[in-house]
Amino acid sequence: MAVVNQLPLLVVLLGPTASGKTALSLAIAKRFCGEIISCDSVAVYRDFEIGTAKPSVEERAPVPHHCIDIVSPERDYSAGDYQRDARAAIAEIAARGRLPIVTGGTGLYLRALLEGLFDGPHRSEPLRARLRRSAARHGAGWLSRLLGRLDANAASRIHANDTPKLIRAIEVSLEARRPITEAWTAGVEALSGYRILRIGLAPERAALYQRIDARATAMFERGLVDETRQLMEQYGAERRIFDALGYRQARQLLAGELTEAQAIEAAQRGHRNYAKRQFTWFRREPEVRWLAGFGDDAEIQQAAMNEIAAKQDIPQ
């Protein structure tokens, strides 16, 4: 039975923070001649090391990694940028005949990559600044009322307290001179040309939380606070990137708002909460082969390998 014109395989590894995605991705890459495309909104930034749990330089040496350390922290990066960068990387890898492995925790980025984003304008900082100022003057509900006038449907779908989403919807409606609903319904361009295998890591919640706590503590022990201080001096403490987990708490510690013990506790909690949100997000992801365990576990790795091997052999 000839396997002709079979589309290249794309492996997508998803799961909450600290579930062992990195270990599993490295094992898969080594076994199947793969290259890794990180799907992580913080790991894209250079110089953010300790708090991001990026794979180390040694870990990255034997396996090519993409979408890590690709922008300077003084630049803003977005889901749209990621969509372009990741798709380009996947195309190159596949063209080389190697296996692309997307490893991700950032749900929105993964969706942008796989399903696409609607065609909308870039962010406009001046407009955003004006909206925020007006919102501060007019009080709660103002942004929602404004959006209601621009696009009643969008206003009904975005909660009145969800400022960032309201602002984006208003921005799109104003900049594009048409309601964001129209952009939504125009459809998105999903990634095509690949057979996608989604493997999800779903370790037991209590065990995951334990790992998260230990890892957050370790980040502080390894110098997260110093790294944060240095990065803030270098790039400016106002950058939104310092709201990222761990860095936010380190910044609060430096500002004297928290003791070290409180900062560590807050970071642990933040990561736990994040893991929970990731579970919520990924549960909706279609066609995921869920594995109940950690990615560094030998049995789990074997199970993942089997999934991939099976998929490789099956003609489409």
Next chain:
RNA sequence: GCACAGGUGGCCGAGCGGUUAAUGGCAGCAGACUGUAAAUCUGCCGCUCCUUGCGAGCUACGGAGGUUCGAAUCCUCCCCUGUGCA
């Protein structure tokens, strides 16, 4: 030992005679999410039951009594905790 200040739901912390199962916050659980997403936001959150309802019952504000139509809130005694004086 005496004098103050306190002991409230898993934690912190309001309430100080009646719309009080008890404001808030945290934790927890569930959910949303279309270009800053490790961000932001929503719901539930004493227990039990069901016809899942501005439903029914039960148990709750350190303990035991008391006052009152009615108490977490007032009184008495006791037990703890903190601070000050001895």
